[in-house]
Amino acid sequence: MATAGDGPWLDDAAGRLVRPFTVSNGRTEPSIALDLMSQVRATGVVPLGDLGPEHAQALDVCRAPVPVAEVAAQLKLPAVVTKVLLSDLVDCGALTTKPPAFHHTPTDRSLLEAVLDGLRRQL
Numbered sequence: 001m002a003t004a005g006d007g008p009w010l011d012d013a014a015g016r017l018v019r020p021f022t023v024s025n026g027r028t029e030p031s032i033a034l035d036l037m038s039q040v041r042a043t044g045v046v047p048l049g050d051l052g053p054e055h056a057q058a059l060d061v062c063r064a065p066v067p068v069a070e071v072a073a074q075l076k077l078p079a080v081v082t083k084v085l086l087s088d089l090v091d092c093g094a095l096t097t098k099p100p101a102f103h104h105t106p107t108d109r110s111l112l113e114a115v116l117d118g119l120r121r122q123l
Helices: 053-061 068-075 079-091 109-122
Strands: 039-042 095-098
Touching: 039 079, 053 068, 053 079, 068 079, 079 095
Parallel strands: none
Antiparallel strands: 039 095
8 A cells, every 4th residue: 555655656575666768758769969967957847748757856856956866766757768857858848957066087007006006005
């Protein structure tokens, strides 16, 4: 049976009663590129149209800047489904996004060798 705070879509024994990809209408490709570490934040714009309760939950989580991975964890949805929901909200202007603060660059070989030398000295 559902617990008081979970709403009608959760069951103590069975878990989520709605399949995750039902939330995104079966879509697996977001309309924009989102990395798991991309930051998303609500803009204050009220989305128009037919958005589901998960969209509202995502907006609530995104009141402050938060990474996509954190939104997925809080919504208890797969990352790909969360990315689709978030891209819907970006498309209607309710969310803004920016790439992660760091950029992956290959590490300099000399730096890796210096770290290795330091580790060897410690052993």
